[in-house]
Each structure stands twice: as C-alpha cells, then as structure tokens.
Amino acid sequence: MDLTHPPEVEAFRAEARDWLARNVPAALLPSLETAEGFAAHREWEARLYAGRWSAVSWPREYGGRGADLERWLVFEEEYWAAGAPARVSQNGIGLLAPTLFDHGTPEQRERLLPPMARGEQVWAQAWSEPEAGSDLASLRARAERTADGWLLYGQKTWSSRAAFADRAFGLFRTGAAASGPHQGLTYLVFDLRAPGVEVRPIGRLDGKPAFAELFLDGVFVPDRDVIGEPGQGWRIAMSATGSERGLALRSPGRFLAAADRLYALWRTAADPADTALRDRVADALVGARAYELFTWAAAARIAEGGQAGAESSLNKVFWSQYDLALHETALDLLGGAEAELIDGEWAQGWLFSLAGPIYAGTNEIQRDIIAERLLGLPKGRR
Numbered sequence: 001m002d003l004t005h006p007p008e009v010e011a012f013r014a015e016a017r018d019w020l021a022r023n024v025p026a027a028l029l030p031s032l033e034t035a036e037g038f039a040a041h042r043e044w045e046a047r048l049y050a051g052r053w054s055a056v057s058w059p060r061e062y063g064g065r066g067a068d069l070e071r072w073l074v075f076e077e078e079y080w081a082a083g084a085p086a087r088v089s090q091n092g093i094g095l096l097a098p099t100l101f102d103h104g105t106p107e108q109r110e111r112l113l114p115p116m117a118r119g120e121q122v123w124a125q126a127w128s129e130p131e132a133g134s135d136l137a138s139l140r141a142r143a144e145r146t147a148d149g150w151l152l153y154g155q156k157t158w159s160s161r162a163a164f165a166d167r168a169f170g171l172f173r174t175g176a177a178a179s180g181p182h183q184g185l186t187y188l189v190f191d192l193r194a195p196g197v198e199v200r201p202i203g204r205l206d207g208k209p210a211f212a213e214l215f216l217d218g219v220f221v222p223d224r225d226v227i228g229e230p231g232q233g234w235r236i237a238m239s240a241t242g243s244e245r246g247l248a249l250r251s252p253g254r255f256l257a258a259a260d261r262l263y264a265l266w267r268t269a270a271d272p273a274d275t276a277l278r279d280r281v282a283d284a285l286v287g288a289r290a291y292e293l294f295t296w297a298a299a300a301r302i303a304e305g306g307q308a309g310a311e312s313s314l315n316k317v318f319w320s321q322y323d324l325a326l327h328e329t330a331l332d333l334l335g336g337a338e339a340e341l342i343d344g345e346w347a348q349g350w351l352f353s354l355a356g357p358i359y360a361g362t363n364e365i366q367r368d369i370i371a372e373r374l375l376g377l378p379k380g381r382r
C-alpha cells in the first residue's frame with residue numbers, strides 16, 4: 001500500500017493545518033458535558049463552519065467541501081494534532097447526516113443539514129431504552145398515527161448530549177412485529193423541546209449532566225420528519241451503525257495525537273528505570289500506527305467500492321481497548337500528581353474511556369459479529 005498522498009491532498013492538508021493553527025482556541029474549552037461547555041463547543045462548531053471545516057465530506061451545497069475519504073482522514077489527523085476541541089455535533093454529522101444522504105428526501109437534506117453544519121442544531125441519538133440496548137430490536141417506545149403525523153410515547157435512555165441538545169433521531173415501533181422484532185419500526189426525528197418531552201439528566205461518573213433519559217408523552221412529529229418509509233426503520237438505522245463503530249467515530253488521527261501526548265508525558269514524567277512503563281508507552285505508539293494502517297487499508301477498500309460492513313466491529317473492539325490502555329498508562333505515569341488525577345485531561349479521558357467497550361454496541365456483541373460474519377463461526381449465545 002502506498003501511503004504517499006498526491007500533491008493536491010497535501011495542499012488540502014496544508015490549508016487545514018494553517019486554518020487550525022490560526023483558529024483553535026488557545027485554552028482548553030470547558031467540558032461539553034456541562035451547560036457552559038456545551039455553549040462554548042457550539043460556538044466552536046460555528047467557527048469551524050465559517051471556515052467550511054465543520055463537515056468537510058459533505059457536498060458544497062450543504063456547507064461541506066465535497067472531500068473524499070482520503071482528505072477526510074487527513075483533515076482528522078490535522079484536527080487532532082492541533083489539539084482542537086471535541087465535536088459536540090458528532091451525532092448529527094457522523095450518524096444522522098450519512099442516513100439523510102442515503103435515505104432522506106431532498107427537502108429533509110435542505111432543511112436539516114445546514115443548521116447542523118452551523119452548530120445551530122445539535123443532535124442526540126435516541127435509540128437505547130431501559131430494556132433495549134444490545135437487543136435494540138426489542139424496543140417498545142411507539143409512534144401512533146394521528147392527523148398529518150405521529151405521536152410518540154415511551155422512554156429512551158443513555159442519550160449522549162441530550163440534556164443540552166436541540167433535536168433527536170430515534171427508532172419507534174409503529175406496527176406489529178409480524179415477521180420478527182425488526183419489522184414495524186420507524187426512523188424519525190423530533191424536537192427535544194417539543195410539548196410532551198421530558199429530558200432528565202443522568203449523572204455520569206464525574207457528575208457532569210449532559211447524558212440524559214427521555215420521557216415521551218404524546219410528542220407530535222409531522223410526516224415530513226419521518227426518515228425513509230414508515231416500517232423501514234431497522235434497515236435505515238443499520239446503515240449508520242457501521243459508521244458509528246468504525247471510521248466516523250474514531251479516526252486514527254485522534255489516537256496518533258494521544259499517543260504523541262503520552263510519549264511527551266513519558267519524556268517529562270517517567271522514571272527511566274521503569275522499563276515496564278516504557279514498554280507500555282511503546283505499545284501505545286505501535287498501536288496508534290497499527291490502527292492508522294488498518295484504517296487506510298479499509299479506506300482503500302471503500303474507495304474501490306467496498307463497504308465498511310462487519311469489519312467496522314474490528315475497529316470498534318480495537319479502539320475501545322486501545323483508548324483504555326493508553327489512559328491507564330498515562331495515569332500510571334502521573335503517579336501521585338493528585339490535581340492531575342482528579343480533574344486533569346488524562347483523568348477525564350480515562351473516565352470516558354471506561355465507557356468505550358459499551359457504547360456504539362458492546363464489545364461482546366462486536367465479538368459475536370466478528371465470529372459469525374467475518375470468521376464464519378456458528379451462531380453463539382443469542
């Protein structure tokens with residue numbers, strides 16, 4: 001595989017690097033899991049949009065740059081290397097937008113995408129329910145037919161960013177599961193401030209309140225906010241999960257930058273005699289590079305007409321375990337630096353990395369997918 005980029009891609013990289021160097025906030029923004037941090041990250045999205053960097057892979061008409069996968073990966077490398085803020089619009093840009101490109105109407109794309117790109121509408125994903133996580137198809141929240149639309153009833157949970165977000169996309173039961181639980185589901189979007197929506201924040205390990213559960217009692221959704229055909233929700237939702245587990249959520253740029261930061265920490269904080277820690281830092285550098293190469297191989301396959309498909313489960317298991325190991329190494333390196341351990345960037349990152357093997361589909365479920373679909377092993381425990 002030739003990893004040399006053509007001059008026009010390197011020119012794109014230089015443009016991104018230059019813009020980021022001039023625009024990335026000098027000080028770390030407050031956590032986007034707080035009201036204050038959410039607002040600050042929304043402003044950052046607007047600034048990104050002003051430079052046309054908020055959704056680089058979208059067509060130009062919606063505020064993007066029409067960038068291909070190669071350019072997008074290059075942009076991500078530069079983004080994370082520049083220490084730019086986490087993306088509060090990630091659910092919308094990474095999950096809903098690809099779904100709209102594949103299944104939305106032109107009217108929906110024109111109405112929903114530009115405010116998403118500008119950071120004016122931040123989206124939450126409302127899929128999980130108390131009894132429907134890994135087994136998502138057993139969901140019970142329902143949408144009942146009414147004049148010109150639907151009424152939503154039920155409960156959604158574990159919805160990232162929902163406490164401060166504007167809108168949500170979710171799956172609802174609209175018909176009998178005649179030939180299985182995957183039937184009779186409808187994919188639609190709704191307003192988190194509509195009458196009938198109650199948003200209850202769920203405290204995270206660090207106490208920050210952006211995570212939420214949603215209680216829905218007769219929330220009206222007009223027909224124009226149904227994505228795809230009613231009853232086709234499962235097929236539509238599944239077209240986005242590959243991108244959630246794989247490239248869209250965790251580009252290698254993020255881990256290359258984190259591994260570099262870890263290496264810098266080791267240079268300043270490590271006891272050179274501690275070879276065990278040194279080896280773990282080396283593992284982090286090797287892991288980031290391995291993930292980068294694996295991702296470029298996947299990108300090459302996709303560019304030639306392949307799909308992300310079940311292979312994205314390999315990415316998911318890898319990056320979630322990698323992230324955890326990297327942060328544990330950093331905390332061990334910091335040793336007794338108490339302030340850093342309580343509220344520092346590494347400690348915050350570690351707390352979040354604990355959730356990596358759970359969100360975007362648990363690693364147990366990913367391993368089953370790998371076993372069955374990639375290795376051709378017999379069906380397991382389900």
Ligand SMILES: Cc1cc2nc3c(=O)[nH]c(=O)nc-3n(C[C@H](O)[C@H](O)[C@H](O)COP(=O)(O)OP(=O)(O)OC[C@H]3O[C@@H](n4cnc5c(N)ncnc54)[C@H](O)[C@@H]3O)c2cc1C
Binds near residue numbers: 124131158
């Ligand atoms: C930080 C975070 C953010 C999240 N954000 C969102 C969000 O924005 N929107 C949203 O809709 N959801 C979100 N989720 C929910 C997430 O998708 C679910 O937590 C996840 O799918 C697991 O579902 P569950 O919690 O119901 O656990 P369960 O499905 O009850 O699983 C419990 C345990 O049993 C195991 N298990 C279950 N079934 C099987 C099986 N068949 N074979 C083997 N093992 C099995 C699981 O792997 C797990 O270890 C988030 C979760 C976290 C932690």
